[in-house]
Amino acid sequence: MKKLTLFVAVILMVVSCQQSTSNSSKKATKETAFNEPPKWAKEVVWYEIAVERFRNGDPSNDPTPEDIQGAYPGFVPKGWKITPWTQDWYKEDGYFKNTDNHKDFFGNTLNKFVEKVQLRRYGGDLQGVLDKIDYLDSLGVTAVYFRPLNDAPSLHKYDARNWRHIDRNFGPNPKKDAEIINSEIPEDPTTWKFTEADKMFLKVIQEFHQKGIKVILDYSWNHTGHTFWAWQDVLKNQEKSKYKDWYWIEEFDDPETEKNEFRYHGWAGVFSLPEIKETQKQDLSTKVRSFEGNVYSSQAKQHIFNITKRWLDPNNDGDPSDGVDGYRLDVAGEMPLDFWRDFRKTVRTVNPNAYLLGEIWWEEFPDKLLNPAPFLQGDVFDGVMNYRWYRASRHYFAAAPNKISTTEFIDSLTSFDKGLRKNTRYAMMNYTCGFDTPRLLTSMYNKNKYKLGGKVHENPIYKINKPNAATYQEVKLLLAQQYTYFGAPHIYAGDEMGMWGADDPSCRKPLIWSDYIFEDEVAHPLEAERPVDKVAFNHQLYNYYQKLIRIRKEYPVLIHGDITFLKGDDEVLIYKRFDESNEVFAVFNTSEHAKTITLDLSRKKYIDVLGGATIQQKEITIPAKSSSLLVAGY
Numbered sequence: 001m002k003k004l005t006l007f008v009a010v011i012l013m014v015v016s017c018q019q020s021t022s023n024s025s026k027k028a029t030k031e032t033a034f035n036e037p038p039k040w041a042k043e044v045v046w047y048e049i050a051v052e053r054f055r056n057g058d059p060s061n062d063p064t065p066e067d068i069q070g071a072y073p074g075f076v077p078k079g080w081k082i083t084p085w086t087q088d089w090y091k092e093d094g095y096f097k098n099t100d101n102h103k104d105f106f107g108n109t110l111n112k113f114v115e116k117v118q119l120r121r122y123g124g125d126l127q128g129v130l131d132k133i134d135y136l137d138s139l140g141v142t143a144v145y146f147r148p149l150n151d152a153p154s155l156h157k158y159d160a161r162n163w164r165h166i167d168r169n170f171g172p173n174p175k176k177d178a179e180i181i182n183s184e185i186p187e188d189p190t191t192w193k194f195t196e197a198d199k200m201f202l203k204v205i206q207e208f209h210q211k212g213i214k215v216i217l218d219y220s221w222n223h224t225g226h227t228f229w230a231w232q233d234v235l236k237n238q239e240k241s242k243y244k245d246w247y248w249i250e251e252f253d254d255p256e257t258e259k260n261e262f263r264y265h266g267w268a269g270v271f272s273l274p275e276i277k278e279t280q281k282q283d284l285s286t287k288v289r290s291f292e293g294n295v296y297s298s299q300a301k302q303h304i305f306n307i308t309k310r311w312l313d314p315n316n317d318g319d320p321s322d323g324v325d326g327y328r329l330d331v332a333g334e335m336p337l338d339f340w341r342d343f344r345k346t347v348r349t350v351n352p353n354a355y356l357l358g359e360i361w362w363e364e365f366p367d368k369l370l371n372p373a374p375f376l377q378g379d380v381f382d383g384v385m386n387y388r389w390y391r392a393s394r395h396y397f398a399a400a401p402n403k404i405s406t407t408e409f410i411d412s413l414t415s416f417d418k419g420l421r422k423n424t425r426y427a428m429m430n431y432t433c434g435f436d437t438p439r440l441l442t443s444m445y446n447k448n449k450y451k452l453g454g455k456v457h458e459n460p461i462y463k464i465n466k467p468n469a470a471t472y473q474e475v476k477l478l479l480a481q482q483y484t485y486f487g488a489p490h491i492y493a494g495d496e497m498g499m500w501g502a503d504d505p506s507c508r509k510p511l512i513w514s515d516y517i518f519e520d521e522v523a524h525p526l527e528a529e530r531p532v533d534k535v536a537f538n539h540q541l542y543n544y545y546q547k548l549i550r551i552r553k554e555y556p557v558l559i560h561g562d563i564t565f566l567k568g569d570d571e572v573l574i575y576k577r578f579d580e581s582n583e584v585f586a587v588f589n590t591s592e593h594a595k596t597i598t599l600d601l602s603r604k605k606y607i608d609v610l611g612g613a614t615i616q617q618k619e620i621t622i623p624a625k626s627s628s629l630l631v632a633g634y
Contacts, residue, residue: 032348034344034348036378037424038326041383042423042487042560044214044488045142045143045490046141046144046145046491047136047141048434048435048491048493049493050147050508051126051128051129051167051170052121052155052157053508054129054132055125055128055511056122056128057125057126057127057129058125058172060172061123063169065080067168068119068153068154070272071118072105072118072154072272073102073105074105075102077096077098077099079094081095083120085122086519088520088523089521090464090521093119093120095119112457113457114455114505118505120155121155122510129204133207133208136211136213137211137213139549140545140546140549142214143216144216145218145490148217149166149167149217151165151177151181152225152227155508158220159224162228163304164192164306165197165198167197168195170201171198172197176196180193181195187303189306189310194314202314209321216325216328218327218330219308219328220329220330220331221295221330221343222276222334223267223273226273226274231246231274235262239252246296246300249264250265267331278336278339279296280336287363288333288364288370290333290337290374293336294339294342295335301342304343305342311324312351312354320354323350326351326354328357332359332384333360333370337380340380341379341380343356355383355427357384358372358375358385359385360372360385361385365451366451366452369391371419373418376420382424383427383429384429385429385490387431389430389485390430392416394450395412395450396409397444399447400447400448400450425487426486427487428487429490430482430488430489432491432492433492434490434492434507435504435508437503438502438507439499439501440475440492441495441498442463442501442507445467451503454502455503455504456525460526465500465530466531467500476627477590477627480586480627481573481586483548484577485575489548494509494511494512497513498537498541498542512536518535518536520534548610551629555582557577558584560579561577561578561583562577563578564576569597571595572588573587573588574587574597574599583632585599585601585630586627586629587627589627590625591624594624595624596621597621601630601632608629609629609630611623613626
């Protein structure tokens with residue numbers, strides 16, 4: 001009996017050890033201190049995907065007129081259908097002519113391309129993402145930032161019908177998903193199921209993780225769409241709605257009168273995006289400032305947290321490895337700090353290594369960007385989209401809107417560090433362009449002030465054609481600086497393909513995959529003259545991105561090292577990235593002619609892994625409009 005007892009004890013011990021090993025493997029990654037960004041945040045190369053315009057991998061789930069009901073402009077014209085992926089961007093769809101007798105949400109007749117194009121859908125979906133994971137892995141990206149995947153009627157998905165599900169048209173069975181969604185009690189997480197689109201997103205996460213690629217998901221807790229389930233209840237039940245405290249409502253309708261007195265706040269005055277109510281109202285009409293406070297409704301706040309936890313740990317087993325690796329938070333400066341502090345606690349409780357990225361953008365458009373320091377003290381976000389870095393870099397490398405000296409550029413960069421901890425500076429997303437800005441090539445091609453006048457219907461002289469050769473050289477200079485500076489580089493999907501495009505909506509063209517043949521761009525939205533431009537995947541530019549990513553990975557000092565700016569001249573930027581054992585010199589010549597620079601390289605033998613510099617012991621000669629990366633000791 002004693003032997004049997006001993007045998008059972010041994011078996012139990014083995015089982016216990018196996019369970020312990022299994023549990024420890026789930027927590028194999030060392031937890032990040034609460035007030036620090038995760039280590040991986042500074043090591044990655046980001047790639048931003050807007051699924052609707054990424055790739056159509058499954059035409060059977062393409063949006064129907066019913067699916068887009070509720071999106072701008074508020075109606076679906078006769079003859080509406082999916083736009084061919086390879087169509088000339090500015091060529092009008094056949095159904096555009098059927099918009100003439102309709103008015104949009106704001107009572108305006110649609111008479112501009114920029115308005116009609118909001119009706120377009122191209123059918124991009126998660127199958128398209130799965131089909132191109134190997135492409136992204138080959139490029140070298142190690143983190144993907146998804147623009148919103150909310151179930152929503154628009155192309156951009158910020159106008160959520162609900163926050164808890166992936167858009168029905170991104171998955172394989174939209175009709176079945178709609179039935180599942182309608183069977184749930186929206187505010188009760190115990191009734192939530194995973195739709196087919198949800199399951200496909202979980203597969204996307206799994207396959208990215210198998211490649212060592214992180215995934216973060218975009219949410220805007222600042223507002224919902226006007227088709228959102230809680231808002232629909234408010235519209236129906238008015239002051240009797242149990243969700244009335246979720247939103248900023250100025251006045252309810254009086255059923256005793258013929259007039260509709262119902263008035264509320266929509267984000268940026270867009271009434272199809274009703275705003276979530278905070279404990280204090282901020283006047284954001286002229287300036288955005290960080291402010292204390294919280295979300296007013298505890299019910300709304302808990303709903304947000306339930307969604308948050310859902311995607312961090314989808315099967316709720318305490319192991320977040322099957323969930324997203326963090327969140328990008330839209331219009332984050334317009335929500336109160338205490339809410340974000342509570343949000344961070346919720347996120348880090350589920351996944352201590354999750355990354356929180358804030359969209360901290362304008363204080364006053366178009367001149368003043370918001371100082372992100374109040375959001376980066378270790379209690380709110382781990383990093384922000386580093387618009388300040390890009391605006392300064394564009395100013396220097398593209399002379400946009402005017403030429404500045406090297407000293408002025410360095411002064412700008414160093415001023416951005418004030419009030420920020422070192423780990424936070426390294427965890428920033430160094431953001432060039434994206435869903436809400438002109439594409440990088442077009443931004444550098446036009447010498448206007450950053451984001452001002454970037455839409456041709458507002459600025460008829462804005463250049464919408466393929467950028468010239470000089471622009472490509474300036475873009476390469478800026479990219480070389482992006483990949484050798486501290487902070488994590490960011491790519492907006494398609495920039496590496498050579499895509500160009502003006503500000504929203506023309507930055508949202510479908511991607512120009514190399515296996516497609518595109519129509520030439522010949523149309524102009526203002527019926528003006530323009531060059532005929534061939535649209536095709538730019539393999540040379542792709543190879544340059546791939547090279548920069550490879551260099552950054554091969555020389556970790558570019559990720560982890562300190563930085564010192566060295567003396568160049570008004571047109572030459574030099575800095576050294578270094579640690580206790582290695583150093584790399586980055587040199588940028590922004591002038592129109594070759595430059596010989598005094599630089600003491602006598603201690604070691606250096607090679608230029610990026611450009612074509614001539615290297616001597618005490619000086620280097622660098623060609624016009626080029627960059628060099630001098631490495632030694634490897």
